Amino acid sequence: MPRYLSLVKIDEKTAPAEGPSPELMQRMGELIEEITKAGVMLDTAGLTPTAQGTRVHWEGGKISVTDGPFTESKEVVGGYAIMQCKDKAEAIEWTKRFLKTHEEFWTVTCEVREIAEG
Amino acid sequence: MEPQPTPTPGTPATTAIETVFRLESPRLIAAVTRIVRDVGIAEELAQDALVAALERWPREGVPDNPGAWLTAVARHRAVDLVRRRENYARKLQEIGRSLETTALPQEPPDPGDIDDDLLRLVFTACHPVLSAEARTALTLRLLGGLTTAEIARAFLTPEPTIAQRIVRAKRTLATRNVAFEVPYGPDREARLGSVLDVIYLIFNEGYAATAGDDWLRPGLCEDALRLARLLSGLMPTEPEVHGLTSLLEFQASRTAARTGPNGEPVLLKDQNRRRWNRMLIARGITALARADATFPKLSASSPSSRLRSDRGDPHEQGGPPSGAPGPYTLQAAIAACHALAYTYEETDWRRIATLYGLLATQTPSPVVELNRAVAVSMADGPAPALDIVDTLAAEPALRDYHLLPSVRGDLLQRLGRTEEARTEFERAASLARNERERGLLLARAEECRLPVGPPDSPHS
Numbered sequence: 001m002p003r004y005l006s007l008v009k010i011d012e013k014t015a016p017a018e019g020p021s022p023e024l025m026q027r028m029g030e031l032i033e034e035i036t037k038a039g040v041m042l043d044t045a046g047l048t049p050t051a052q053g054t055r056v057h058w059e060g061g062k063i064s065v066t067d068g069p070f071t072e073s074k075e076v077v078g079g080y081a082i083m084q085c086k087d088k089a090e091a092i093e094w095t096k097r098f099l100k101t102h103e104e105f106w107t108v109t110c111e112v113r114e115i116a117e118g
Numbered sequence: 119m120e121p122q123p124t125p126t127p128g129t130p131a132t133t134a135i136e137t138v139f140r141l142e143s144p145r146l147i148a149a150v151t152r153i154v155r156d157v158g159i160a161e162e163l164a165q166d167a168l169v170a171a172l173e174r175w176p177r178e179g180v181p182d183n184p185g186a187w188l189t190a191v192a193r194h195r196a197v198d199l200v201r202r203r204e205n206y207a208r209k210l211q212e213i214g215r216s217l218e219t220t221a222l223p224q225e226p227p228d229p230g231d232i233d234d235d236l237l238r239l240v241f242t243a244c245h246p247v248l249s250a251e252a253r254t255a256l257t258l259r260l261l262g263g264l265t266t267a268e269i270a271r272a273f274l275t276p277e278p279t280i281a282q283r284i285v286r287a288k289r290t291l292a293t294r295n296v297a298f299e300v301p302y303g304p305d306r307e308a309r310l311g312s313v314l315d316v317i318y319l320i321f322n323e324g325y326a327a328t329a330g331d332d333w334l335r336p337g338l339c340e341d342a343l344r345l346a347r348l349l350s351g352l353m354p355t356e357p358e359v360h361g362l363t364s365l366l367e368f369q370a371s372r373t374a375a376r377t378g379p380n381g382e383p384v385l386l387k388d389q390n391r392r393r394w395n396r397m398l399i400a401r402g403i404t405a406l407a408r409a410d411a412t413f414p415k416l417s418a419s420s421p422s423s424r425l426r427s428d429r430g431d432p433h434e435q436g437g438p439p440s441g442a443p444g445p446y447t448l449q450a451a452i453a454a455c456h457a458l459a460y461t462y463e464e465t466d467w468r469r470i471a472t473l474y475g476l477l478a479t480q481t482p483s484p485v486v487e488l489n490r491a492v493a494v495s496m497a498d499g500p501a502p503a504l505d506i507v508d509t510l511a512a513e514p515a516l517r518d519y520h521l522l523p524s525v526r527g528d529l530l531q532r533l534g535r536t537e538e539a540r541t542e543f544e545r546a547a548s549l550a551r552n553e554r555e556r557g558l559l560l561a562r563a564e565e566c567r568l569p570v571g572p573p574d575s576p577h578s
Contacts, residue, residue: 001340039347042397084340089137
């Protein structure tokens with residue numbers, strides 16, 4: 001059964017400054033518990049804002065280091081989930097359920113990618 | 119049953135609905151079985167709900183909570199069925215006699231109830247009135263969400279055989295009046311043991327698959343792992359459930375490393391440990407810690423000390439005490455020793471030897487003893503290990519087991535007794551079940567003809 005990485009991308013400019021609402025956290029918590037109990041969720045977490053992040057870049061044989069926030073990027077990774085699913089359709093179904101826990105004012109993109117095994 | 123409509127297979131809408139159904143079907147069947155008390159009928163009613171979804175969702179859109187929608191439809195039909203049966207019974211018995219009616223469950227169901235139903239379904243599918251083969255097929259079908267065709271392919275068995283097996287299993291459950299319940303009486307431990315064994319059997323079937331096999335065969339490992347993780351969530355206070363989950367996480371972590379580029383098996387000793395899956399190892403460690411934490415406490419001793427090798431001689435406790443780790447937890451603890459070692463040589467062999475000793479007190483077996491001998495040879499050198507192996511020479515169970523002479527040959531070679539070692543390797547080669555292994559053993563026999571080096575020192 002393949003593993004899928006779902007990269008949860010958000011727009012930090014439109015995301016609520018105070019963070020997710022308690023109701024969202026509640027719904028999300030319940031869903032994650034359900035996915036975990038089903039034996040599907042292997043690991044998941046949210047990330048701290050890009051203001052606390054750092055980009056380490058390799059180009060032309062040189063390293064450059066840039067501290068966040070990454071204001072020039074519209075979408076930044078805000079969290080991730082690693083799920084073991086029968087197929088991509090199943091990974092997408094769980095991802096849809098995850099997105100539906102959000103309020104309508106959110107803009108979130110989940111990029112679902114299969115993890116190369118071996 | 120109603121006539122089947124013909125939805126267009128393979129369209130995106132149909133695929134999405136079938137995916138939802140596969141996710142929901144174990145809980146759906148479980149919830150309906152509680153009403154109709156028959157897994158066969160419950161499965162049919164669940165299928166009816168799928169048919170209803172295939173008819174309506176493409177037109178009306180997928181409901182916000184598709185699982186609840188499917189459950190509501192299936193429960194509705196189940197309640198109808200129970201009512202019809204009651205009416206029938208009432209007519210038969212004539213009016214005037216009070217009939218004990220089955221209390222119909224309230225809606226909506228509590229999530230906790232659904233978990234209970236799911237657990238009942240697990241115990242029903244793994245009931246000892248069924249043969250081991252029937253239990254595995256029924257478990258994969260009802261709880262793993264596999265189709266009959268998929269189970270047949272995975273077990274290299276013709277589809278009609280599996281279909282028959284499942285039909286018969288359902289009939290047996292009905293005719294033997296197997297209660298839809300989680301056992302709490304004196305047979306609880308044995309019944310739980312049966313559930314764990316079914317999951318382990320499924321895993322091993324997948325683990326035994328080779329590279330050329332249909333991908334569904336190795337896929338059984340993940341099916342089993344998923345069932346084990348599910349069970350861990352449903353029975354969080356049962357240490358052996360966490361023990362089994364932990365064991366399977368560890369074994370699965372080695373999947374990529376256990377076959378070579380041409381599909382040949384790679385022994386633990388020779389595996390590239392960088393290819394072990396670190397996340398699965400971490401999950402194995404977490405599950406093992408849970409198993410350890412949920413043991414009934416015997417004393418004030420710290421729970422984490424329970425699996426340590428310095429725990430003392432298990433024999434002095436006079437048989438497995440009720441709080442001792444069970445066989446799956448012990449095997450998980452052994453697997454953890456391997457997982458935590460960066461090389462074969464750096465492994466905590468003394469601890470593994472102790473854990474095998476504990477395992478032997480619970481499930482005595484010459485194979486466990488042979489494994490213990492290997493661990494002792496790594497911890498204390500070949501001589502004490504040879505003493506253990508020599509006690510196994512007369513074991514009828516190991517008479518045709520190539521690993522006995524293979525291990526003995528290895529120990530003799532390390533002791534510098536190359537002539538005897540050669541005989542053992544040749545004997546092992548004659549018993550080996552595949553060409554690759556035979557070639558390897560003959561090469562080792564040949565090695566023994568070379569001039570003798572210094573004997574292996576105990577801690578090399």
